[in-house]
Amino acid sequence: MEVIRNIAELRAWRRQAGKVAFVPTMGNLHEGHLALVKEARQRADKVVVSIFVNRLQFGQGEDFDAYPRTFDADSAKLRDAGVDVLFFPIEQELYPRIRQDFNVEPPHIQNELCGAFRPGHFRGVATVVTKLFNIVQPDLACFGKKDYQQLHVIKAMVDDLNQPVEVVPVDTGRAEDGLALSSRNGYLSAEERAEAPRLYRHLAAIRDRLLAGEQDYASLEAAARQDLEAHGWRVDYVEVRQADTLEIAHAGEKRLVVLAAARLGKTRLIDNVEVLR
Amino acid sequence: MEVIRNIAELRAWRRQAGKVAFVPTMGNLHEGHLALVKEARQRADKVVVSIFVNRLQFGQGEDFDAYPRTFDADSAKLRDAGVDVLFFPIEQELYPRIRQDFNVEPPHIQNELCGAFRPGHFRGVATVVTKLFNIVQPDLACFGKKDYQQLHVIKAMVDDLNQPVEVVPVDTGRAEDGLALSSRNGYLSAEERAEAPRLYRHLAAIRDRLLAGEQDYASLEAAARQDLEAHGWRVDYVEVRQADTLEIAHAGEKRLVVLAAARLGKTRLIDNVEVLR
Structure with missing residues (x-):
């Protein structure tokens, strides 16, 4: 090389x-x-x-x-x-x-x-x-x-x-517990590292609800935000968007992506999952 | 082809x-x-x-x-x-x-x-x-x-x-009377076409004064503008600038360019001459 x-x-x-x-x-x-x-x-x-x-x-x-x-x-x-x-x-x-x-x-x-x-x-x-x-x-x-x-x-x-x-x-590489691989994971304390997979769990849960036919994106977003904040995160955003354009998604959209950014202590983590039907 | x-x-x-x-x-x-x-x-x-x-x-x-x-x-x-x-x-x-x-x-x-x-x-x-x-x-x-x-x-x-x-x-191509070749010359009436070379004559005159040691750029610019306006031009700018950066030129600068843009009737003409010592 x-x-x-x-x-x-x-x-x-x-x-x-x-x-x-x-x-x-x-x-x-x-x-x-x-x-x-x-x-x-x-x-x-x-x-x-x-x-x-x-x-x-x-x-x-x-x-x-x-x-x-x-x-x-x-x-x-x-x-x-x-x-x-x-x-x-x-x-x-x-x-x-x-x-x-x-x-x-x-x-x-x-x-x-x-x-x-x-x-x-x-x-x-x-x-x-x-x-x-x-x-x-x-x-x-x-x-x-x-x-x-x-x-x-x-x-x-x-x-x-x-x-x-x-x-x-x-595709995103993930640890066994689901946390997306990122250089910034190295900033996390042991306690924060244990908490970190909650972000992906919420994205995966929203994906499952969307695949089950849920169309009220705002409620899904709010529930995830609320639970993250209850566990000490400061949430920048949790949003369901159009996968191809990243524009605001309207009910019935077939190609979606759920994106989130949130802070644990001093570390800002981001993640997303696609929902393509 | x-x-x-x-x-x-x-x-x-x-x-x-x-x-x-x-x-x-x-x-x-x-x-x-x-x-x-x-x-x-x-x-x-x-x-x-x-x-x-x-x-x-x-x-x-x-x-x-x-x-x-x-x-x-x-x-x-x-x-x-x-x-x-x-x-x-x-x-x-x-x-x-x-x-x-x-x-x-x-x-x-x-x-x-x-x-x-x-x-x-x-x-x-x-x-x-x-x-x-x-x-x-x-x-x-x-x-x-x-x-x-x-x-x-x-x-x-x-x-x-x-x-x-x-x-x-x-280098700029020019007609025999000095007018810089431009597609927009085609917009000029016969009368305007006869007047048009005045722009280049001023730039060439400023070049000669600069080469002779003149350092009062503002006076050179103002005199050219005044004469053009007296002959029916609307002048956007006549400016002496640094040739390499196009930044404002200060007295004593060795590499200069004199640039002008002015309108004859509906036609906007631009031209310039370098003064490199």
Whole structure:
């Protein structure tokens, strides 16, 4: 596995690489990331994984500084997973003027769901993914469904800006008790970790009620919120939305997704389940 | 010369084309465009020219509907100039939802100079050029210096978003009396056409004064504006700026550009001259 830090060197490698699959990450890799890598390997001649904690997508007061950097462990996992190139960009080369002057501006969905609690987050995601796509020039790129709104924004961006990349969604990896794999799980105390699967249990329960024909989304959302809050969570949102557009879902909709974000202590967890009929 | 209208067909052609140069245009081609094509041919194996009148970069009350569409004449000129592919996109394929959801948002320079008089114009330019780059995937692209602020925005965008395209600036084509070649010259009456070269004469005169050591930019700007207005022009701006950044120029600056935009009757003309020492 080559480790490449320079944009020019990465582009030179790209020119002779055949069909390339790309997995952008912020490092601190877990089984969820490795599932993306496995999917990527099955679909292309070569796999590029990037590790870059992108300052642009963190807001004031968020965990940019605390975000875990575990390069040596990540690098070993990627080598074992058969990755061809690990792109570990130098921040000063990606953001030479520190600020980013040109941004990819997503439509209103960037201000809903997680966007309502993380202003500017999806602009930062759309912009850095565009920069990484322009540098790596992959044929396809794998993204996890765990970050469902991010996946939606990227799919819509690729389509709307005609970016020559196929976006491949990959199912969320979960611990045995259902908790979605996330680097932020590492912030949880033992007690919080034991409580954390309650979020997924509520999403799964809402899915079951929806499959059973329940159409009163607001009651389902309120009941989940109430129980989470009774167990010490601060809930950002629990929402039933249209799966394909993330717009507000109306009764009778066939393709739904239930999304939630809630805080346990200092840790913000997100999760979602699709309900597709 | 192939004429291609579909994005998928254009991309299929691109995959076997070698080094590709790209000249994006809005059609109604004149010698200025053909100079871009000539430069493109010298630098690549294949040349793609696009013709697309981009609704996104026209404001309310601007000349989107009136903008001259002369496809047959344009096509003949490009064939004679040895162009390999004429990309003439279908508007509904480029903007399938009519509105553009994701936009490339330029920094504050988009609101200065021409941007102060054409709100949203440079966002529309940056976005459509990004879409065309993503579709054509050229190795290099040629832009005229006549649209100096546009050239600046595109160079800065390519750099800031890491777009894998070399931007090649090409000198402004001029009529014998100095008037910069432009599709909008076709809007001028015979009387206006006789008056039009005054704009360039002022820019050239300011250049000469700057080269002679004049540092009072404001006086030079005011004198030109005054004379133009005395001859029936409505002046949007005459400004001396830094050539490389388009920021405000201070006395003593070595690399300058003098830019102007002014209206004769219903026609808005722009021009500029560089002063590089």
